[in-house]
Every structure is written in C-alpha cells, then in structure tokens.
Amino acid sequence: MARYDSIVIGGxxxxxxxxxxxxxxxxxxxxxxxxxxxxxxSRGNFGLVWVQSKGLGVPEYxxxxxxxxxxxxxxxxxxxxxxxxxxxxxxxxxxxxCINENDFAERRKYMEQLHIESGETSFQYDMxxxxxxxxxxxxxxxxxxxxxxxxxxxxxxxxxxxxxxxAGLIRRGGQYFPQxxxxxxxxxxxxxxxxxxxxxxxxxxxxxxxxxxxxDLGALVxxxxxxxxxxxxxxxxxxxxxxxxxxxxWVRQMAEGGLLIGESREEAxxxxxxxxxxxxxLAARAIKMFPFLRDVRIVRHWSALRVMAPDGxxxxxxxxxxxxxxxxxxxxxxTLAAAHAMRYAKYVADGVLSAELARFTNKRFDVQAAA
Amino acid sequence: xxxxxDLVIIGAGPAGMAAAITSxxxxxxxxVIDEQSNPGGQIYRAIESVSYERPALMKSLxxxxxxxxxLVQRFRASGANFLPQTSVWQIDGDRDVFTRTAGxxxxxxxxxxxxxxxxxxxxxxxxxxxxxxxxxxxxxxxxLKSTGAVPAGPVVLAGGGPLLLxxxxxxxxxxxxxxxxxxTPAQFGAALTHAVxxxxxxxxxxxxxxxxxxxxxxxxxxxxxxxxxxxxxxGRASGIEYDSRGRVGRVSAxxxxxxxxxxxxxxxxxxxxxxxxxxxxxxxxxxxxDAWGKTSVDxxxxxxxxxxxxxAKAAELSGHLAALGAAHDIQRxxxxxxxxxxxxxxxxxxxxxxxxxxxxxxYRTPQEVAAPVDAETVVCRCEEIRAGxxxxxxxxxxxxxxxxxxxFVRSGMGPCQGRLCGLTVVELIAECRAVPPSEVGYYRIRxxxxxxxxxxxxxxxxG
Amino acid sequence: xxxxxxxxxxxxxxxxINGKRFDAPRGCSAAAAVLLAGDVPTRTxxxxxxxxAPYCLMGVCFDCLMEINGVPNQQACLxxxxxxxxxxxxxxxxxxxx
Numbered sequence: 021m022a023r024y025d026s027i028v029i030g031g032x033x034x035x036x037x038x039x040x041x042x043x044x045x046x047x048x049x050x051x052x053x054x055x056x057x058x059x060x061x062s063r064g065n066f067g068l069v070w071v072q073s074k075g076l077g078v079p080e081y082x083x084x085x086x087x088x089x090x091x092x093x094x095x096x097x098x099x100x101x102x103x104x105x106x107x108x109x110x111x112x113x114x115x116x117x118c119i120n121e122n123d124f125a126e127r128r129k130y131m132e133q134l135h136i137e138s139g140e141t142s143f144q145y146d147m148x149x150x151x152x153x154x155x156x157x158x159x160x161x162x163x164x165x166x167x168x169x170x171x172x173x174x175x176x177x178x179x180x181x182x183x184x185x186x187a188g189l190i191r192r193g194g195q196y197f198p199q200x201x202x203x204x205x206x207x208x209x210x211x212x213x214x215x216x217x218x219x220x221x222x223x224x225x226x227x228x229x230x231x232x233x234x235x236d237l238g239a240l241v242x243x244x245x246x247x248x249x250x251x252x253x254x255x256x257x258x259x260x261x262x263x264x265x266x267x268x269x270w271v272r273q274m275a276e277g278g279l280l281i282g283e284s285r286e287e288a289x290x291x292x293x294x295x296x297x298x299x300x301x302l303a304a305r306a307i308k309m310f311p312f313l314r315d316v317r318i319v320r321h322w323s324a325l326r327v328m329a330p331d332g333x334x335x336x337x338x339x340x341x342x343x344x345x346x347x348x349x350x351x352x353x354x355t356l357a358a359a360h361a362m363r364y365a366k367y368v369a370d371g372v373l374s375a376e377l378a379r380f381t382n383k384r385f386d387v388q389a390a391a
Numbered sequence: 392x393x394x395x396x397d398l399v400i401i402g403a404g405p406a407g408m409a410a411a412i413t414s415x416x417x418x419x420x421x422x423v424i425d426e427q428s429n430p431g432g433q434i435y436r437a438i439e440s441v442s443y444e445r446p447a448l449m450k451s452l453x454x455x456x457x458x459x460x461x462l463v464q465r466f467r468a469s470g471a472n473f474l475p476q477t478s479v480w481q482i483d484g485d486r487d488v489f490t491r492t493a494g495x496x497x498x499x500x501x502x503x504x505x506x507x508x509x510x511x512x513x514x515x516x517x518x519x520x521x522x523x524x525x526x527x528x529x530x531x532x533x534x535l536k537s538t539g540a541v542p543a544g545p546v547v548l549a550g551g552g553p554l555l556l557x558x559x560x561x562x563x564x565x566x567x568x569x570x571x572x573x574x575t576p577a578q579f580g581a582a583l584t585h586a587v588x589x590x591x592x593x594x595x596x597x598x599x600x601x602x603x604x605x606x607x608x609x610x611x612x613x614x615x616x617x618x619x620x621x622x623x624x625x626g627r628a629s630g631i632e633y634d635s636r637g638r639v640g641r642v643s644a645x646x647x648x649x650x651x652x653x654x655x656x657x658x659x660x661x662x663x664x665x666x667x668x669x670x671x672x673x674x675x676x677x678x679x680x681d682a683w684g685k686t687s688v689d690x691x692x693x694x695x696x697x698x699x700x701x702x703a704k705a706a707e708l709s710g711h712l713a714a715l716g717a718a719h720d721i722q723r724x725x726x727x728x729x730x731x732x733x734x735x736x737x738x739x740x741x742x743x744x745x746x747x748x749x750x751x752x753x754y755r756t757p758q759e760v761a762a763p764v765d766a767e768t769v770v771c772r773c774e775e776i777r778a779g780x781x782x783x784x785x786x787x788x789x790x791x792x793x794x795x796x797x798x799f800v801r802s803g804m805g806p807c808q809g810r811l812c813g814l815t816v817v818e819l820i821a822e823c824r825a826v827p828p829s830e831v832g833y834y835r836i837r838x839x840x841x842x843x844x845x846x847x848x849x850x851x852x853x854g
Numbered sequence: 855x856x857x858x859x860x861x862x863x864x865x866x867x868x869x870x871i872n873g874k875r876f877d878a879p880r881g882c883s884a885a886a887a888v889l890l891a892g893d894v895p896t897r898t899x900x901x902x903x904x905x906x907a908p909y910c911l912m913g914v915c916f917d918c919l920m921e922i923n924g925v926p927n928q929q930a931c932l933x934x935x936x937x938x939x940x941x942x943x944x945x946x947x948x949x950x951x952x
C-alpha cells in the first residue's frame with residue numbers, strides 16, 4: 021500500500037490545480053487519473069479567465085472569480101518558472117459582444133446589477149456602442165450593436181495550463197497515476213484507502229476532483245455532489261495571422277493563430293457528440309461578429325460535458341462524516357485554476373474551508389431536496 | 392440539394408465502383424462521391440485519359456492497371472449518380488452526408504452509406520522526410536498516371552513493400568533513370584509461417600519474380616537490409632544516407648520517394664465512432680466488419696482497402712459484397728438471393744486473400760520505421776512535433792495515450808488531423824510504455840474530416 | 855523535379871506560378887504543375903517557417919497548401935488547372951483580408 025499525505029482523484033484542470041497547490045505546500049500528493057479516452061471536460065475548455073459574466077445575484081462568486089483573476093498574474097509567472105511551459109496568459113480586459121439592440125439593453129442592465137451587488141469591491145465596466153466598439157475592434161461586423169467591457173477579463177491556453185500543472189506537480193515531488201480509475205474507496209475520518217489501476221493508496225486527506233465522477237465518489241464519503249453534464253460545442257479554425265484586436269466572448273484567437281468559436285449550452289445527458297445544428301449556429305454567430313471569418317476553415321469541431329451544479333456555482337465542501345475528504349467542482353476550470361492552486365489547496369492542507377467559500381457548500385442542495 | 396438516396400458510396404476506386412455496379416443493377420438509387428474529377432481511385436488513377444490519350448504509358452503501367460479500364464467503363468454505364476470533385480466532410484448522427492464542391496456545401500440523406508475511401512501511404516518518418524523533394528512512391532505514381540511525367544533528375548526509392556518494385560519498373564518503362572532502390576530488412580523468418588498461402592497463389596509469386604528480373608535487366612542497384620535512413624539536404628533534399636550490413640551508404644538525389652506499405656484512410660469511419668482493432672501484421676487500426684462490410688455503426692459499411700489492406704482485385708469483390716449486404720438491409724433482395732449472388736464472389740475473394748498474410752508478414756514495417764529512434768525526427772508534420780518530445784512526455788510525465796499527447800503537445804491538431812502522425816504517435820507511446828499498440832488506442836477523430844469554411848457551414852442553415 | 859516525356863503532345867493550359875507563366879498539361883493538378891515547373895518550396899510552415907513541397911499528391915498530407923486565384927490555404931493537389939489560374943506559394947499563416 022502506497023502512503024501519501026493527500027490523494028487527489030481527477031487529473032483535469034481542477035484536480036491538477038489542487039494537487040499542484042498541495043504539493044507546493046509540501047504535501048506528498050498522489051494524483052489519480054482515468055485513461056486516455058474519458059469525458060475530460062478540461063479538454064473542451066475555451067480557456068477564458070472571465071470575470072464579467074460571473075455571479076449575478078451571488079456576490080461571493082463574483083469575488084471568488086475576481087480574486088482568481090488577480091492571482092492568475094503571479095500564477096502564470098510561477099508556472100512558467102517552475103515548468104518552462106508558457107500558459108499564454110493574457111490579462112488585458114475583455115469584451116462581451118451584443119449582437120443586437122435587445123441584447124445590448126439586457127446586457128447594460130445586467131452589468132449595472134453586478135456593479136451594485138459588488139459593493140466595496142466596486143465592479144467597473146463600460147458599455148460600448150457600435151461606433152465605440154469599432155474603434156477598438158475594426159474587424160467587428162456591421163450588425164453588432166455593441167458590447168460590455170471590463171478590465172478584469174483575461175485568458176490562457178487550457179491545454180498548456182493542464183500540461184504545466186502536471187509538470188509542476190511532478191517537479192514538486194507529486195506523483196501522477198494515469199489509467200487509474202478508482203475501483204474501491206474505503207473511508208474513515210482522516211483515513212482514506214483508494215484503489216485505482218491495481219494500486220492501493222492511503223492518505224489522511226482526500227480531494228474529489230473527478231468532474232462528473234464526483235457524484236458517485238462523493239456518496240462513498242458522505243458528500244452529496246449533485247452535478248449534471250451540460251454539453252458545450254466549440255469550433256476550431258486553421259491558423260491565421262493575428263487578427264482579433266481584443267479578447268471577446270465566443271470568438272478568441274489563440275497564440276498559434278487558430279480561432280476558437282463557441283459555445284453552446286445543451287442538455288444532452290452524457291452524449292459528447294457534435295451536432296450540425298449547433299455547428300451552423302456557432303458559425304453564423306461568429307460570422308455576424310466578425311465577417312472576415314466567412315472564408316476561414318474549421319479544422320475541428322469539439323464537444324465536451326461541463327460539470328454543472330443545479331445553480332451553476334462551484335461546490336466546495338468537506339465531509340462532516342469523514343473529515344479530511346473534500347470535493348471541488350466547477351465549470352470554469354481555467355478561470356478558477358489560480359484560486360484552486362493558491363487558495364483552495366491551502367484550505368485543504370489546513371483542514372478547514374474558509375468562510376469565503378461558505379456560499380458554495382453543498383448544504384444549499386439540502387434545502388432544495390427537502391422542498 | 393436535399394435528395395434522398397438508397398445508398399451513398401464515398402470513393403470511386405475499385406470497391407466503390409464495384410458496389411455502384413452491383414447496387415444499381417439491383418435497382419437501388421445510388422450516388423458515388425469522389426474528390427477526383429474521374430473515377431478510378433488511386434490505383435486506377437487517370438485510367439480513362441491514359442487509355443485514350445497515352446497508350447504507350449498504358450503499357451508501361453502494366454496489366455494490373457489496364458485491367459481497371461473495364462471496371463471504370465462498367466461504372467460509367469451503371470447509372471449511378473457520380474459526384475466528382477466533391478469531398479465528404481461530415482456524416483452526422485442521422486447519417487446525413489455533408490459534401491463540399493467548388494459550388495458550395497450540401498447535405499444528402501440516404502438509407503445506407505458505404506465508405507470506400509481506400510488507403511493512403513503509411514507515413515515513413517525518417518530524419519529529413521519533410522524536406523521539399525521527398526515524396527511518397529504513390530505520389531510519383533500519381534504524377535506518372537495523371538501527366539505521364541517521370542522524375543527529372545536522380546531519384547532514390549526507399550522503404551519496403553511490393554509497390555517499391557512495381558513503381559520502379561513503371562518508371563523505368565516510362566523512361567526514368569533510377570539511381571538506387573533501398574529496401575529495409577524483409578522479415579523472411581516471420582513470413583515463412585504464411586508461406587503456404589502465398590505459394591498457393593502463383594499469380595502473386597510470378598508477379599514478384601517478374602518485377603525483380605526486369606529491374607536486374609535494367610541494372611538498377613537494389614540495396615537490401617537498409618536501416619537508419621536519413622535524408623540529407625538544406626532546404627531541399629540532396630540525397631539519402633543509410634546503414635546496411637555494417638557499411639554506411641550514401642546516394643545523391645534530388646528526389647527521394649518513400650514507401651512502406653499503405654494503411655486505411657480511416658478518419659471518416661473514426662469520426663463516426665466505428666469500432667476498430669489493431670492489426671499487428673499491417674501495423675494499423677482496421678475497422679471491425681462483418682462478412683458484408685457492416686461496421687459497428689448502423690447503416691454504415693466499409694469496403695476495399697479502407698477496411699484493411701487487401702489489394703485492388705479483392706477490393707472490387709468486397710465492394711460487390713457490400714452492395715449485396717446493403718441491398719438486403721433495405722429489403723431490396725432476400726437473404727437467399729443475396730447469398731446466392733455472393734457465393735461466387737466469396738470464393739474468388741478467398742483466393743485473393745490467401746497471399747496477404749505472407750506479404751504482410753514479409754514486408755511488416757520494421758520497429759525503427761514505425762517508432763523513429765532519432766529524437767529530432769519530425770513526427771507530426773503539421774505542428775512540427777519531434778519524436779524526442781513525444782517519448783519524453785510518456786517517460787517523464789506518464790502520458791498514457793494519443794489523446795492526452797494531443798492535448799499536451801498539439802500532435803494531430805493540424806490540418807491533416809493525424810493522418811500522417813497518428814500511427815507513429817501510437818507506436819512511440821506503445822514502445823515507451825512497453826505495451827502493444829492495441830492498448831494505447833488512437834486519436835479521437837471528429838468532423839470535419841475535410842476542410843470547410845465557416846461561411847459554407849453557415850450557408851447550410853439557409854437552404 | 856519531374857519532367858514530361860519528350861513525345862508528349864498533350865494539350866496544355868496556361869497558368870502562372872508565382873508570377874511566371876507555365877504551360878501545364880490539361881487535366882493535371884495545380885500541385886503537379888508546380889512540380890513540373892520545379893518551383894519548390896511551395897510553402898513555408900505556419901509553425902517554424904520551414905520549407906515544404908507536395909508530399910502525397912492525394913489530399914492527406916496538406917503540405918501542398920498554396921494560394922490559388924487569390925484564395926489561400928488551398929490543397930493544390932485537389933485542384934485541376936484552368937486557363938489563367940494564378941498559383942502562388944504561401945508563407946507562414948495566411949493573412950485574412952479583414
């Protein structure tokens with residue numbers, strides 16, 4: 021039996037960020053991962069470090085997201101220094117494009133509400149009409165009504181981030197076990213024995229970061245994790261010369277030159293197929309935003325399953341029955357990666373989740389269940 | 392166009408053409424789609440224009456090529472709707488076929504699909520293989536068939552497999568000078584276990600010997616047991632260096648033609664999530680097919696080399712059989728009728744398949760060609776990822792398979808969508824993990840399997 | 855890199871390759887025309903600027919990407935030459951006409 025200080029189940033963006041964070045605090049970490057073909061929400065991530073659309077009605081979420089976006093600056097530098105891998109992090113603000121006047125009016129109301137709810141953290145934003153937007157982005161389409169802008173938004177390369185977190189974990193003495201889907205889990209307070217890939221691991225701390233798999237795993241440690249899949253599809257284009265002047269929602273250009281075009285939100289169960297109707301919808305919307313895209317080819321059409329709680333917020337919790345067992349799920353694995361590595365991991369190491377995460381307790385679902 | 396067909400055949404090579412002939416003969420409404428302007432596939436490429444305009448070339452290309460003309464003529468007369476210069480970029484969950492031509496995109500509805508997109512040259516990743524002046528043997532054959540052109544300067548053919556010798560004789564007859572042929576070690580020992588099948592196929596045996604004797608007569612130097620091939624040149628190929636039987640050899644050439652067998656061009660079937668299995672002799676993934684070419688996906692069949700390499704004559708027969716299967720599935724003929732028509736085809740097919748295991752074993756791709764040793768060898772041509780990086784990610788970061796590899800280093804993310812790197816990545820990971828390639832798996836392939844613009848996609852929702 | 859046999863009296867189609875006129879055999883692909891004209895490399899890669907030329911001539915390698923009649927990133931081996939066709943080498947990532 022292999023003994024560690026912490027076992028993290030799930031080698032995606034959440035699991036590897038938490039594992040890296042624990043390792044950098046000196047914990048001896050075993051990171052267990054599935055095989056090469058699995059749902060892996062992380063591979064379908066758009067890669068935004070997005071603040072301006074988060075947390076309407078939930079100021080705690082807005083704060084957690086903003087905090088992560090601030091931590092990201094140092095986080096990216098640290099990962100580059102640690103692993104040599106550049107996550108291509110940019111933090112120069114972002115634009116949420118409003119296709120028509122109706123969207124623009126709705127968006128203005130939305131942003132104003134976020135501003136009011138932000139209180140002393142003072143969420144700042146600008147509404148840009150078509151002419152103002154065109155000054156910043158000459159490539160914007162003539163039909164676009166305008167956009168909202170905040171300086172808080174940024175982006176990174178989700179695949180390089182994942183690779184970097186894995187490399188960083190190993191450099192800090194952590195161990196990565198692929199092809200090790202959990203087949204058995206025996207729990208006692210601060211004492212967890214996990215078998216995966218034919219190997220048995222034991223540690224006083226356990227973190228469930230297995231995405232959609234958290235539901236079943238959670239049940240074994242007294243944690244209710246009611247996550248459901250919400251499908252998202254993304255189109256990827258061939259490489260082109262730099263052409264987008266600003267970071268926008270739904271269409272972004274990666275450092276290599278290819279553009280990502282997203283995204284859909286579908287209830288499709290555990291089906292990660294791609295569909296022609298969404299393909300056509302995404303293409304049409306992208307062309308409306310940036311008419312030059314008409315002649316650009318797509319080389320891939322992805323689909324992945326978001327890990328979604330009923331209210332769309334993260335779930336952070338420690339098991340009451342089995343102290344030392346934690347869960348972390350969200351659908352913004354890149355945005356929150358810095359917070360997961362630099363904050364959440366510390367709470368796990370200390371054995372108690374901070375009050376700032378109280379809003380994300382899974383007890384909020386008990387009320388719903390009782391109702 | 393939103394027509395409804397009984398059967399859409401993708402690929403107008405021998406399998407596709409045969410299937411079209413049989414299915415139209417049974418009264419099915421059939422469409423045949425091909426990227427080229429004329430039918431023939433790769434093996435009978437340009438056969439109509441060669442036979443009408445270049446009779447001398449027809450002779451140079453040999454009897455096997457000439458035999459394709461009748462098939463093409465029967466296909467032209469069959470009444471199948473032929474859609475040339477058309478690519479298939481997607482097949483969706485409803486089995487609609489999405490096409491693209493110069494005129495735009497279309498969506499075709501059909502009851503049954505037959506994928507007969509054939510094979511492609513297996514990638515031969517050696518140092519320098521991305522230099523201008525390095526091409527596949529198949530490419531040189533295509534130049535010859537479609538234009539009559541031969542290499543202008545010194546040319547070396549390198550690799551393994553019967554096509555190497557066939558191309559050499561075709562080029563010689565067409566007036567080329569061949570500087571050298573370099574053959575990797577043939578696996579005689581392993582092939583012996585399959586020798587009985589081969590000896591019972593005298594046609595194949597005789598063909599091989601005839602080619603060799605023709606080359607000997609023309610004084611073409613054939614070097615055997617070649618290992619460690621590396622192509623030289625700065626900005627352009629200038630020659631090739633190799634080891635053979637303890638000596639280092641070097642040949643100057645401005646054209647190097649590589650070949651090491653062919654493998655199914657599998658991306659379309661993979662995008663449909665057809666089940667595949669690893670063929671260790673042919674060192675490639677082949678779709679799981681029943682006796683009528685049916686895949687694990689409802690309504691989708693595969694015939695010809697796309698189902699695993701079987702050769703042109705066998706491909707033709709498998710095309711006829713797949714068409715019979717399709718016709719029965721849509722209740723156009725009874726099972727009894729289907730089996731009656733199939734019986735002579737099956738027995739003929741059996742004869743052609745007898746020689747294959749021997750050839751596959753004899754010319755099995757050597758380990759060093761399947762999984763390049765030199766760390767600087769480019770594996771993913773599109774993204775320029777080298778063998779050393781791929782090996783390192785397995786040994787140092789525990790990367791278990793090609794999909795994780797793809798997400799970490801971008802191999803397979805370029806326009807060719809893994810066609811030229813996929814097998815190599817699988818073999819490298821398998822070697823580093825010390826497991827068989829069957830355990831490693833392959834890239835998850837998604838549509839579009841051919842390039843299509845955003846405008847072309849958006850236009851589909853208008854029509 | 856390739857040459858036509860001396861006796862070939864095939865009809866030709868006039869194209870320009872990187873501005874230079876070339877008489878291509880009727881029915882051949884743009885990539886084949888370039889190989890006959892000997893004008894390689896036909897592109898430099900988007901990743902490192904490495905020189906490339908057609909490799910497979912059957913549409914699977916994507917190394918024959920060229921600009922044809924002003925449209926970039928075309929697979930030259932899948933396009934049949936037409937009278938007056940402009941065939942041009944492509945350098946790096948293509949520039950979108952925004």
